[in-house]
Amino acid sequence: xxxxxxxxxxxxxxxxxxxxxxxxxxxxxxxxxxxxxxxxxxxxxxxxxxxxxxxxxxxxxxxxxxxxxxxxxxxxxxxxxxxxxxxxxxxxxxxxxxxxxxxxxxxxxxxxxxxxxxxxxxxxxxxxxxxxxxxxxxxxxxxxxxxxxxxxxxxxxxxxxxxxxxxxxxxxxxxxxxxxxxxxxxxxxxxxxxxxxxxxxxxxxxxxxxxxxxxxxxxxxxxxxxxxxxxxxxxxxxxxxxxxxxxxxxxxxxxxxxxxxxxxxxxxxxxxxxxxxxxxxxxxxxxxxxxxxxxxxxxxxxxxxxxxxxxxxxxxxxxxxxxxxxxxxxxxxxxxxxxxxxxxxxxxxxxxxxxxxxxxxxxxxxxxxxxxxxxxxxxxxxxxxxxxxxxxxxxxxxxxxxxxxxxxxxxxxxxxxxxxxxxxxxxxxxxxxxxxxxxxxxxxxxxxxxxxxxxxxx
Numbered sequence: 179x180x181x182x183x184x185x186x187x188x189x190x191x192x193x194x195x196x197x198x199x200x201x202x203x204x205x206x207x208x209x210x211x212x213x214x215x216x217x218x219x220x221x222x223x224x225x226x227x228x229x230x231x232x233x234x235x236x237x238x239x240x241x242x243x244x245x246x247x248x249x250x251x252x253x254x255x256x257x258x259x260x261x262x263x264x265x266x267x268x269x270x271x272x273x274x275x276x277x278x279x280x281x282x283x284x285x286x287x288x289x290x291x292x293x294x295x296x297x298x299x300x301x302x303x304x305x306x307x308x309x310x311x312x313x314x315x316x317x318x319x320x321x322x323x324x325x326x327x328x329x330x331x332x333x334x335x336x337x338x339x340x341x342x343x344x345x346x347x348x349x350x351x352x353x354x355x356x357x358x359x360x361x362x363x364x365x366x367x368x369x370x371x372x373x374x375x376x377x378x379x380x381x382x383x384x385x386x387x388x389x390x391x392x393x394x395x396x397x398x399x400x401x402x403x404x405x406x407x408x409x410x411x412x413x414x415x416x417x418x419x420x421x422x423x424x425x426x427x428x429x430x431x432x433x434x435x436x437x438x439x440x441x442x443x444x445x446x447x448x449x450x451x452x453x454x455x456x457x458x459x460x461x462x463x464x465x466x467x468x469x470x471x472x473x474x475x476x477x478x479x480x481x482x483x484x485x486x487x488x489x490x491x492x493x494x495x496x497x498x499x500x501x502x503x504x505x506x507x508x509x510x511x512x513x514x515x516x517x518x519x520x521x522x523x524x525x526x527x528x529x530x531x532x533x534x535x536x537x538x539x540x541x542x543x544x545x546x547x548x549x550x551x552x553x554x555x556x557x558x559x560x561x562x563x564x565x566x567x568x569x570x571x572x573x574x575x576x577x578x579x580x581x582x583x584x585x586x587x588x589x590x591x592x593x594x595x596x597x598x599x600x601x602x603x604x605x606x607x608x609x610x611x612x613x614x615x616x617x618x619x620x621x622x623x624x625x626x627x628x629x630x631x632x633x634x635x636x
Contacts, residue, residue, distance in 0.1 A: 246321075262529075273315070287322055298324070318535040321345075330350070347364065347393060348365050371587060377409065377410055383410065388450065393449065429468070453482055453483055460491065494592065496592075499590050502572075510570045513533060538558075
């Protein structure tokens with residue numbers, strides 16, 4: 179019988195901790211050498227490596243998946259979804275007969291002056307620690323595009339599969355890393371879907387608010403370009419509060435400035451690398467009487483944001499999602515039921531992505547019969563032209579760059595009680611008569627989402 183999946187929290191060692199570990203290794207070697215010296219056929223180097231594994235806790239024979247999360251608590255929807263999948267994997271016999279173990283790593287980012295450089299340095303140290311784990315099969319996660327792009331280079335160099343579950347920067351898959359796979363559409367596609375949906379729903383005039391991260395600025399650029407090209411208007415573009423500013427200061431400007439009034443715009447578009455910054459903006463805007471729709475991207479369909487804002491104040495918050503919680507697909511309904519039973523909450527997009535990432539790694543190894551990263555990567559890409567992988571988020575196939583394609587994407591809108599699917603799209607996006615041209619790997623045509631609506635917008 180397969181054992182229950184074990185999720186271990188791993189914290190990279192600092193310099194002082196590293197010295198303590200080194201000292202302990204020496205002591206253990208001196209104490210145990212006499213006992214094992216009679217063991218013939220084992221070199222001194224192999225023995226030292228074994229002791230290092232013991233000190234690091236790498237004694238398990240299970241296959242390991244590194245899960246990198248960003249929430250302040252390791253119990254969150256992303257880790258919960260992955261744990262649920264790991265439990266199923268082990269109940270079904272593991273991966274190629276070996277049990278699966280999740281190793282949980284928390285990543286952090288730094289802001290302010292020098293923040294980007296500190297974030298890159300922190301990510302490089304973390305990714306290096308992950309790659310040194312014995313029995314590591316793959317890595318999933320990294321919430322921010324900056325950290326995902328940095329870590330992907332290290333994983334690829336060490337021949338480790340990496341499934342980027344959250345990063346959506348358009349540059350993520352442009353570096354030629356053969357072992358990198360992006361499980362979400364990039365910012366270019368996501369912003370276009372949201373902008374097109376908003377225009378089709380009668381929302382024409384926008385306040386575009388982003389933080390100063392690369393993610394926020396790119397999302398704001400893409401959204402503004404599509405909205406104006408398709409007949410909309412960006413009434414104002416500004417930044418969310420940074421150091422020295424508060425959300426209330428921004429909202430007071432919106433309420434009291436003489437450039438535009440409440441009647442001059444139809445909706446907000448908000449993009450931030452930190453979901454809680456977006457959540458705080460929504461919460462305070464609603465409390466101050468700003469009830470216009472708030473448009474965003476994949477991060478909007480989040481239990482974290484909903485819990486911070488409150489369900490009633492979430493009314494008319496709009497985002498995009500690969501996961502349709504209203505789907506009657508067997509895989510999706512079983513996932514929702516199991517998640518509800520285990521965690522007493524509805525799964526969000528992060529939960530679905532964590533679940534799908536783990537199950538995808540299991541399924542592709544079963545098809546290939548190998549743990550070789552290169553052969554698995556080839557199988558993931560060629561599935562687009564053969565038998566696609568299926569997950570709770572739908573079809574999972576990739577283009578030659580490793581970006582997800584040939585799948586359905588949904589616009590979700592909160593009604594004050596929960597998110598509901600209000601429009602659907604197929605990527606590569608197949609559009610009706612109203613199109614714009616865009617370069618790229620998959621398609622140059624972008625359609626009017628009104629042609630693909632599944633539900634009526636309230």
